[in-house]
Amino acid sequence: MRVHDVVVVGSGLAGMEAALRASQDGELDVAIVSKVFPTRSHSGAAQGGIACAIGNQDPEDNWEVHMFDTVKGGDYLVDQDAAELMCKKAPEIIYELEHMGLVFNRLPDGRMAQRSFGGHSKPRACFAADWTGHAILHTLFEIVLKRKVKVYSEWYVTSLIVRDHTCHGVVAYDIMRGALEVFKARAVIFCTGGYGRAYKITSNAHANTGDGLSIAYRAGIPLEDMEFVQFHPTGLYGSGILLTEGARGEGAYLLNNDGERFMKKYAPERMELGPRDIVARAEQQEIDEGRGINGKTCVNVDIRHLGKERIMERLPQVRDLAWDFLGLDCFSECIPIQPTAHYSMGGIPVNLDCECVIDDKGTKIDGFYAAGECSCVSVHGANRLGTNSLLEACAMGAIAGTSAAKYAKSAPDLSLPDDADVEAKREIDWLLNARGSVKIADLGDELQRTMMDDCGVFRTEAQLKRQYDVVKNLQQRFQSIGLSDRSKTFNTELLGALELSHLLDFAEVIVLGALNRTESRGGHSRKDHPKRDDANWLKHTLAYKDVDGPRFAYKPVTITRFQPQERKY
Numbered sequence: 033m034r035v036h037d038v039v040v041v042g043s044g045l046a047g048m049e050a051a052l053r054a055s056q057d058g059e060l061d062v063a064i065v066s067k068v069f070p071t072r073s074h075s076g077a078a079q080g081g082i083a084c085a086i087g088n089q090d091p092e093d094n095w096e097v098h099m100f101d102t103v104k105g106g107d108y109l110v111d112q113d114a115a116e117l118m119c120k121k122a123p124e125i126i127y128e129l130e131h132m133g134l135v136f137n138r139l140p141d142g143r144m145a146q147r148s149f150g151g152h153s154k155p156r157a158c159f160a161a162d163w164t165g166h167a168i169l170h171t172l173f174e175i176v177l178k179r180k181v182k183v184y185s186e187w188y189v190t191s192l193i194v195r196d197h198t199c200h201g202v203v204a205y206d207i208m209r210g211a212l213e214v215f216k217a218r219a220v221i222f223c224t225g226g227y228g229r230a231y232k233i234t235s236n237a238h239a240n241t242g243d244g245l246s247i248a249y250r251a252g253i254p255l256e257d258m259e260f261v262q263f264h265p266t267g268l269y270g271s272g273i274l275l276t277e278g279a280r281g282e283g284a285y286l287l288n289n290d291g292e293r294f295m296k297k298y299a300p301e302r303m304e305l306g307p308r309d310i311v312a313r314a315e316q317q318e319i320d321e322g323r324g325i326n327g328k329t330c331v332n333v334d335i336r337h338l339g340k341e342r343i344m345e346r347l348p349q350v351r352d353l354a355w356d357f358l359g360l361d362c363f364s365e366c367i368p369i370q371p372t373a374h375y376s377m378g379g380i381p382v383n384l385d386c387e388c389v390i391d392d393k394g395t396k397i398d399g400f401y402a403a404g405e406c407s408c409v410s411v412h413g414a415n416r417l418g419t420n421s422l423l424e425a426c427a428m429g430a431i432a433g434t435s436a437a438k439y440a441k442s443a444p445d446l447s448l449p450d451d452a453d454v455e456a457k458r459e460i461d462w463l464l465n466a467r468g469s470v471k472i473a474d475l476g477d478e479l480q481r482t483m484m485d486d487c488g489v490f491r492t493e494a495q496l497k498r499q500y501d502v503v504k505n506l507q508q509r510f511q512s513i514g515l516s517d518r519s520k521t522f523n524t525e526l527l528g529a530l531e532l533s534h535l536l537d538f539a540e541v542i543v544l545g546a547l548n549r550t551e552s553r554g555g556h557s558r559k560d561h562p563k564r565d566d567a568n569w570l571k572h573t574l575a576y577k578d579v580d581g582p583r584f585a586y587k588p589v590t591i592t593r594f595q596p597q598e599r600k601y
């Protein structure tokens with residue numbers, strides 16, 4: 033057994049910030065557990081920028097305008113107290129990163145440069161070329177190492193130990209040795225990231241399988257607003273690898289097969305800089321109506337007019353990605369793109385202190401916290417604005433670390449339940465001895481393909497019912513899988529099976545949540561219910577694990593400053 037005061041699961045921006053805060057005064061023993069080497073976390077792939085209303089590019093900008101854009105962008109499902117907290121905290125986070133040594137792009141007068149992003153009415157994305165996530169992650173990791181936080185790299189957390197509404201720690205599998213161990217902790221913070229890998233076309237890393245969501249769900253914690261999946265408008269055609277929205281922020285055009293800037297039909301004022309849900313739907317509609325490039329399921333992004341110098345200074349990665357993956361020279365050619373599964377608006381429900389709260393009465397799981405993409409404090413509501421996620425991960429990660437540390441200092445030293453790792457052991461043993469004929473790769477492929485087709489940018493009742501049957505069928509066939517690798521050392525097939533079982537658990541929640549929600553709001557777009565329905569659906573979904581599948585409940589949205597209005601761009 034390993035014992036720490038605070039265990040942070042995940043080492044992306046949220047996890048790093050959480051660990052830094054929890055270890056700040058040197059009083060607590062803090063550990064990070066991560067299934068990938070820390071700097072390989074998906075945060076490192078973030079390209080375009082981090083939002084912060086410091087008004088360097090437009091002095092009219094301030095936190096309140098940022099908050100309004102966030103609330104409107106989220107189609108009014110945003111909890112406004114959370115959005116206010118995040119937008120107010122942004123400058124503190126950005127200046128702190130800068131003082132840690134992060135080099136942001138500059139204006140000629142030496143202040144930080146800021147660029148435009150979809151749905152933001154002012155240019156407020158701070159950026160380090162199109163390597164922003166990479167720069168922040170490495171900066172934070174250096175400080176984490178200096179603080180002597182214990183890092184368990186390539187350890188896979190399999191379960192959360194919760195009894196009587198109190199968290200006692202986690203069970204984790206050392207991928208290198210093939211051994212399960214119990215981690216006893218006074219406080220646990222989940223920063224386990226998103227789940228793009230439930231979809232075939234995705235911008236997300238292979239590790240983004242949403243483990244933390246299913247682990248929490250199995251421990252009796254509900255999942256909030258899972259039907260809201262973000263599709264990013266510019267995934268490279270065929271793979272979904274991300275081409276940053278920063279390209280449009282710098283002035284890129286979106287073109288259909290007729291060479292038309294089609295966004296004028298969908299967001300006449302904001303054009304290519306409309307919010308992601310609207311731009312992704314516009315692209316999908318162009319494709320569905322036969323105006324995709326050469327009849328294919330893609331449209332073009334054009335950055336030729338930006339010129340070589342600007343592209344090399346501000347978008348060097350765009351150039352490399354187009355060249356490496358499609359063999360295209362973006363200085364002289366358009367780049368084919370399509371909507372790509374990108375971000376999870378929903379997740380583990382938490383309050384403003386990042387404490388896990390399991391119902392609308394504020395009932396907590398003591399000692400359990402979540403932050404970043406795996407959590408739902410609902411700053412993004414039904415649709416996240418670009419650059420708000422890095423901000424959320426840093427700002428809420430920091431808050432989670434501070435809250436968990438405070439709790440850990442006064443929490444009683446509880447004894448671990450005897451059966452803490454029984455279920456995890458049973459699961460691993462079962463998988464290692466699974467001798468059925470069904471291959472996990474086949475199940476994974478089928479899930480990703482069908483989620484893309486029937487629970488994607490547009491949805492209908494018929495599609496979602498069909499997809500529900502597919503997911504149930506896949507869950508059933510999972511019982512007959514067979515693994516060919518029974519080794520203990522770095523058994524990636526075993527990990528793949530654990531990840532697939534997680535995907536199958538929460539895919540059911542996404543599909544049923546989407547089937548229930550008979551309206552269109554933000555990233556959830558029902559062709560058979562095309563209008564937003566505030567009278568019936570201005571509420572958050574909570575899905576609890578029950579014997580036969582999820583049980584649904586709802587809770588109100590926190591509205592403080594901005595009453596819901598029609599959303600126009």
Ligand SMILES: Cc1cc2nc3c(=O)[nH]c(=O)nc-3n(C[C@H](O)[C@H](O)[C@H](O)COP(=O)(O)OP(=O)(O)OC[C@H]3O[C@@H](n4cnc5c(N)ncnc54)[C@H](O)[C@@H]3O)c2cc1C
Pocket residue numbers: 041042043044045046047065066067068070073074075076077078079080081082083164165187188189190223224225226235236237239240242243244274374375403404405406418419420421422423425
């Ligand atoms: C290509 C791309 C570009 C993006 N660009 C931007 C951008 O420019 N601006 C912006 O605001 N947002 C951007 N985003 C979104 C943003 O990067 C993410 O939402 C954010 O970084 C998530 O941070 P996180 O700390 O919550 O999770 P992650 O960085 O995804 O980290 C998750 C961590 O959890 C760990 N983990 C997961 N499961 C387990 C387990 N079972 N056991 C142990 N460890 C586990 C992983 O090892 C990892 O360390 C982008 C996303 C992508 C995919």
